[in-house]
Amino acid sequence: MLLLALDTATPAVTVALHDGAEVLAETAEVDARRHGELLLPAVDRTLRTAGVELGAVTEIVVGVGPGPYTGLRVGLVTAATFGAALNVPVHGLCTLDGIAYAAGRAGLTGPFVVATDARRKEVYWARYDDPLTRVTDPAVDHPADLTERPGVAGLPAVGAGALLYPDAFATVPPGMPEHQSAGALASVAAGKLARGEELLPDRPLYLRRPDAQVPANYKVVTPK
Amino acid sequence: MADEPLVLGIETSCDETGVGIVRGHTLLADAIASSVDEHARFGGVVPEVASRAHLEAMVPTIQRALKDAGVAASDLDGIAVTAGPGLAGALLVGVSAAKAYAYALGKPLYGVNHLASHICVDQLEHGALPEPTMALLVSGGHSSLLLAPDITADVRPLGSTIDDAAGEAFDKIARVLNLGFPGGPVIDRIARDGDPDAIAFPRGLTGPRDAAYDFSFSGLKTAVARWIEAKRAAGEEVPVADVSASFQEAVADVLTRKAVRACKDEGVDHLMIGGGVAANSRLRAMAERRCEDAGITLRVPRPKLCTDNGAMVAALGAEMVARGRSASAWDLSADSSLPVTDPHVPAPAPHSHDHVHELSRKNLYA
Ligand SMILES: [Zn+2]
Numbered sequence: 001m002l003l004l005a006l007d008t009a010t011p012a013v014t015v016a017l018h019d020g021a022e023v024l025a026e027t028a029e030v031d032a033r034r035h036g037e038l039l040l041p042a043v044d045r046t047l048r049t050a051g052v053e054l055g056a057v058t059e060i061v062v063g064v065g066p067g068p069y070t071g072l073r074v075g076l077v078t079a080a081t082f083g084a085a086l087n088v089p090v091h092g093l094c095t096l097d098g099i100a101y102a103a104g105r106a107g108l109t110g111p112f113v114v115a116t117d118a119r120r121k122e123v124y125w126a127r128y129d130d131p132l133t134r135v136t137d138p139a140v141d142h143p144a145d146l147t148e149r150p151g152v153a154g155l156p157a158v159g160a161g162a163l164l165y166p167d168a169f170a171t172v173p174p175g176m177p178e179h180q181s182a183g184a185l186a187s188v189a190a191g192k193l194a195r196g197e198e199l200l201p202d203r204p205l206y207l208r209r210p211d212a213q214v215p216a217n218y219k220v221v222t223p224k
Numbered sequence: 225m226a227d228e229p230l231v232l233g234i235e236t237s238c239d240e241t242g243v244g245i246v247r248g249h250t251l252l253a254d255a256i257a258s259s260v261d262e263h264a265r266f267g268g269v270v271p272e273v274a275s276r277a278h279l280e281a282m283v284p285t286i287q288r289a290l291k292d293a294g295v296a297a298s299d300l301d302g303i304a305v306t307a308g309p310g311l312a313g314a315l316l317v318g319v320s321a322a323k324a325y326a327y328a329l330g331k332p333l334y335g336v337n338h339l340a341s342h343i344c345v346d347q348l349e350h351g352a353l354p355e356p357t358m359a360l361l362v363s364g365g366h367s368s369l370l371l372a373p374d375i376t377a378d379v380r381p382l383g384s385t386i387d388d389a390a391g392e393a394f395d396k397i398a399r400v401l402n403l404g405f406p407g408g409p410v411i412d413r414i415a416r417d418g419d420p421d422a423i424a425f426p427r428g429l430t431g432p433r434d435a436a437y438d439f440s441f442s443g444l445k446t447a448v449a450r451w452i453e454a455k456r457a458a459g460e461e462v463p464v465a466d467v468s469a470s471f472q473e474a475v476a477d478v479l480t481r482k483a484v485r486a487c488k489d490e491g492v493d494h495l496m497i498g499g500g501v502a503a504n505s506r507l508r509a510m511a512e513r514r515c516e517d518a519g520i521t522l523r524v525p526r527p528k529l530c531t532d533n534g535a536m537v538a539a540l541g542a543e544m545v546a547r548g549r550s551a552s553a554w555d556l557s558a559d560s561s562l563p564v565t566d567p568h569v570p571a572p573a574p575h576s577h578d579h580v581h582e583l584s585r586k587n588l589y590a
Pocket of ligand 1: 338342363365499500531532
């Protein structure tokens with residue numbers, strides 16, 4: 001197996017190659033505004049570091065968020081297009097699962113919360129019993145609303161969303177990951193694939209509806 | 225001819241996911257997925273809704289285009305994509321897909337200009353563009369007069385709208401008349417039963433001291449809306465067909481008058497009209513008559529090639545390949561305000577760039 005992992009759901013543009021046993025190469029660049037410019041050069045750099053051609057890749061895994069939409073779509077459409085061009089499967093994985101796995105590698109056992117920046121003073125978050133076991137669906141909330149949530153309040157928290165709102169997330173252990181690492185995402189995916197577990201489809205977890213107002217000042221008659 | 229460049233073009237600047245395939249000047253496929261119905265209830269294109277739809281439609285539309293054209297992806301000579309101008313988030317989906325596709329296939333990538341593509345598409349309909357070409361581009365997003373001595377390298381703006389695009393005015397008037405979105409096709413249809421001379425609506429920027437090639441549709445829009453509201457306030461029935469016909473007449477009059485004048489002033493003996501509003505039957509008829517009177521040859525592609533589509537992007541990409549223009553770099557940006565003077569976005573000069581492009585392709589072919 002040669003797995004290409006990419007994730008653009010956090011400020012990190014991150015790419016990794018995994019052979020089923022270990023991460024062969026990984027790149028990450030943090031720039032929340034340049035996902036579109038950075039991703040393809042990062043793929044190219046990762047492949048060259050590992051000395052592998054894209055055509056040798058047998059599986060693709062992509063972080064499906066949650067994350068800010070414009071950047072998130074860069075990773076998803078890139079993964080889907082690679083999959084179509086190479087005729088290989090494209091799997092989705094919750095972005096927060098990669099961060100949880102990396103937190104585990106950094107020494108956190110659990111339970112804990114992973115929180116990323118959802119902008120608009122909100123966080124994307126999920127609760128984990130341990131670094132491989134997510135026990136809630138990913139959600140988007142105001143951090144203050146989590147401070148009294150049973151089963152969540154008072155838990156250690158990791159990720160940029162936790163660092164951003166210290167009032168809501170009192171315990172952020174030191175040395176924990178802030179953004180996504182495609183190496184961690186690839187490791188989670190390789191483990192699941194080896195165990196024969198189902199991954200997610202490569203579709204975005206938006207969690208919010210598009211901002212759009214139906215104009216109220218006139219009656220709409222759709223032409224048909 | 226088999227040795228003409230075979231290029232796939234991707235267009236996602238607004239609400240149409242378009243993938244076209246051309247060989248030189250020959251159209252092989254023009255696959256479109258539109259999200260227009262999802263925008264209708266909002267009365268206009270909602271950028272986030274458009275971007276979401278592009279992501280879903282991207283790969284299926286590429287595959288449909290390849291099937292329609294009956295070509296293998298490996299036979300392509302290049303991948304072209306709209307780099308701008310357009311909606312930033314929508315453009316980004318297409319640009320990212322084009323990069324991934326070009327990289328995976330080991331083909332050069334051409335980030336091209338949406339406006340230049342609207343002009344170049346006419347090569348698929350009427351053969352090689354005369355040089356220079358005079359072009360009138362009119363749609364919901366643009367109203368421009370452009371002079372193109374070389375569509376791959378030299379496009380000069382003569383004038384453009386100073387406020388609303390022509391297509392926006394159609395949408396607004398359709399909205400005031402409760403005709404829904406988009407406004408262009410429905411106004412065109414209803415206007416056929418109306419009198420274009422029934423109401424004398426204003427012709428913007430046509431005074432002797434006004435900019436000869438610029439357009440303004442904001443005043444017209446307001447004048448029509450006021451006229452309708454006055455009728456309603458007086459409790460009278462609004463003559464929808466006459467209002468539509470008279471409004472459409474004012475738009476077509478200004479557009480064709482200025483375009484013909486630009487041709488005469490610049491000594492260009494033909495005119496190309498593109499963009500969604502070029503599908504308007506009154507604009508086409510008036511342009512035909514006025515061009516004939518002035519001894520100008522009119523070139524208007526069929527309506528499906530006038531609205532946003534992938535074939536136009538492929539057409540310009542094929543011209544880039546044919547003329548040996550430089551490919552784009554893998555860090556190509558989606559540029560929502562890409563100037564019309566940049567027909568494409570070549571990679572920076574070799575001494576300043578990191579050879580990512582060349583290296584990766586060598587890598588793939590190794
Ligand atoms: Zn257009």
